Amino acid sequence: MSALLDVKNLTAGIEGKTILNGLNLTVNPGEVHAIMGPNGAGKSTLSSVLAGREDFEVTGGSAEFDGKDLFDLDPEERACEGLFVAFQYPVEIPGVSTTNFLRTALNEQRKYRGESPLDAMDFLATMKEKMKVVEISKDLTSRSLNEGFSGGEKKRNEIFQLAMLEPKLAILDETDSGLDIDALKTVANGVNTLKNENNAFIVITHYQRLLNYIVPDFVHVLHEGKIVKSGDKSLALELEEKGYDWIKDEVVA
């Protein structure tokens, strides 16, 4: 089976400053990967580069997504190919309702794949079903996208979009930051319901807490722009206990 995401020796940065410095990562369908690391390790840069944020520059290495050169694709093409990033800071878009936006997004993706657009009835039926998964209220989906949403509501809305768009690979960029335990459980529960043998998740986090609820198959430690240690879920617990300093020491040694 070929990998869903294959990142090789990736170097990237912003405004001439190198942040990712030879990163390697392979993700297969059905897997959940956690990427942990201290502030400044390059976690957000990694998700930005994979999502296609234009202010970041890829200076070396490669990334293949489902057999295609990821860096050859525009952000919208990546989305249509099945890549989804749940952002750390979802943008507020006044005037655009979540419902209207998602119908447009879903049908754009279907068009890309040569499928006919979902009619209003089918769309609403799908929406109703997925709203249950993330316990999101009708009130929230009819409001302007993220406008005036609490931190927890924004993150839940990201997972709701994930549920609606059914990507092959979802990257959760510090989705757990700033969430209370109830919101965290709701988010994790949504991810666990959506997880199957054909899709994969990359969970980027600063805290081990989320990994009590979304159990990773692999845990990677990001430090100074590259993955310096990989292990199973016990690595996350070790990090929680000892902090990141011992990793740094180990790397230096």
Added chain:
Amino acid sequence: MEQTRIDESLKQVCREIAGEEASSNVGKVRSASAARFAESGFPHRKHEAWKYTNLNALLRDATTDEQHDFGSVPQWCYTVSDVCLVFVDGEYREDLSNLPELAGVSIENSRTSPALVESLKGKDAATDLHSVADLALASSEHGGVIRVTADFDSTKPIAVVELTSGAKVQHSLWHSMVCEANSKAEVLYVQQGTSGTSVLANSLLSVHVQANAQVDVTKVQFGTSGTLHVDSTVIHQERDSRAKLVTITTGGKRRNNVYMGLGGEGAHSDLSGLTLGSGSAHIDNNTVVDHTVPHCTSSELYKTVVGGKAHAVFSGKVFVREHAQKTEAYQSNRNILLSDDARATSIPQLEIFADDVRCSHGSTTGQLDEEAIFYLRSRGLSHDKARALMLHSFAAEVVEHISNEHIAETVLQAVEQQLATM
């Protein structure tokens, strides 16, 4: 100082009108207005409220075209309304209008109709009625007179359509409306200019909203390069009345003056506007919301999207007079610039003389939010689609203020068409 022939000849016309003997009320109003215009002419740029719109300069190369066509009345104006009054170059066109025997609506002679003056009740409070409104009062030949009684019962709006052919260098029109106590009415006011000429279309709508009456006025202003539109709306509200004015402008050269006087306790005003300007469009919205008594509320939202070398101006003044305690007045102006050469000028002004009030105003001007566009792209929308969705949403917020859903639907289509070219 530069003066064009139009300005001078209009002053001369007004001098003559002012000299006519006036015995009736309407005659006196006309004559006084004429005298004022004969004195002042078009507002000078030194006049703060006219800093960005110099009528003399805009009409410097005024040209007419006798052969020019006035186009056609948009079909939807007939279908959404029961009554449709059509004017071409300031003249009423019975052949194009639809005026059934319906109590309350008539076309009257501006020189003699007492009904016209009735709508101007409270005009003295409007201390700075612009000279262009004086020009309309003085020189309009005839105009629509709408009287809405409490038993007026139409679910359809009354439509007024003004077209310009380019055959006359200038024309003025004055329409008036009296909404009697406890009545409810809707007006659709459509203006369409012409291209290939350079002429002035000057219009005034004066509305008197009596106690507990409700009026919705929707102005749809299609822009064209050849007509300079100067449009004034003067609304006076009595106790517990509700007035709503929505102005949608899709381009052209234009100055809109709005005066909303809240003169009775418990009155509410709702003003909103959407301005779309591309090419060399020049659109100047000047509004005054005047709270003169306690316990009134007003809300104002003006939005602008400009591209090309277009310039949009929003200048909004809110007065809260000394006795107008417990006033709630909100104003917001939001502008999006689509090009480096497009300009938006925003001048919000609050003048508050009472001490127990809730007022706020806000103004923002910027480009489309690239972060938001990236967010939409990351969900599968192309750059163009993301941009269109954001512009649509920005504009739709104003269109949603239109109460009549048929008008709102048609306007939204026109707005989308315009946005697609920007």
